[in-house]
Amino acid sequence: MGRYQYRYVCIRLIFCMILFGCNSENDSITKEPPPPKATTVPLPEAMYIQNGCISCHGPEGNGRGTRTHLLRETRIPNFQDRTTYLNGSSKESIANSIKNGIPGTYMKAYSHMRKNEIDALAEYILKMQKNNR
Numbered sequence: 001m002g003r004y005q006y007r008y009v010c011i012r013l014i015f016c017m018i019l020f021g022c023n024s025e026n027d028s029i030t031k032e033p034p035p036p037k038a039t040t041v042p043l044p045e046a047m048y049i050q051n052g053c054i055s056c057h058g059p060e061g062n063g064r065g066t067r068t069h070l071l072r073e074t075r076i077p078n079f080q081d082r083t084t085y086l087n088g089s090s091k092e093s094i095a096n097s098i099k100n101g102i103p104g105t106y107m108k109a110y111s112h113m114r115k116n117e118i119d120a121l122a123e124y125i126l127k128m129q130k131n132n133r
């Protein structure tokens with residue numbers, strides 16, 4: 001290969017690299033995988049606060065919240081003590097109480113919540129129980 005021919009090939013090669021280099025860059029943009037679907041992972045503690053559970057049931061679940069002076073005339077469970085639950089202290093029973101509420105009491109139905117949110121809250125309350133099985 002002659003000296004000039006070699007240079008010519010080199011220039012063509014560089015030209016091609018620029019041309020296809022740009023192209024492949026564009027390709028990598030269009031071929032990027034789609035972003036993952038957004039999912040909401042309920043944060044139990046945040047839910048307990050944001051939905052007002054904390055104001056009636058208290059940060060520790062013992063019924064000593066900021067609103068409990070208004071509930072003086074009512075029975076309020078102590079989530080730490082399994083013997084104080086009227087509707088059952090298992091995860092399923094707790095979830096049921098949250099979903100359907102306790103009719104005729106201050107405990108309203110949180111039926112607008114999704115199942116995974118209710119389950120997360122039920123698990124959170126379950127962890128408050130001191131006299132665990």
Ligand code: HEC
Pocket residue numbers: 048051052053054055056057071074075076077084085086087088089094095097098102105106107108110121125
């Ligand atoms: C306005 C006050 C109030 C709010 C807000 C509230 N609760 Fe209650 N909750 C009560 C009262 C009062 C009871 C007891 C009702 C009864 O049986 O007399 C109760 C009962 C319960 C029970 C059933 C306990 C048992 O005795 O079996 C669960 C579980 C519960 N609440 C969870 C929650 C969760 C979780 C939230 C928030 C999403 C919440 N509560 C919000 C007042 C409240």
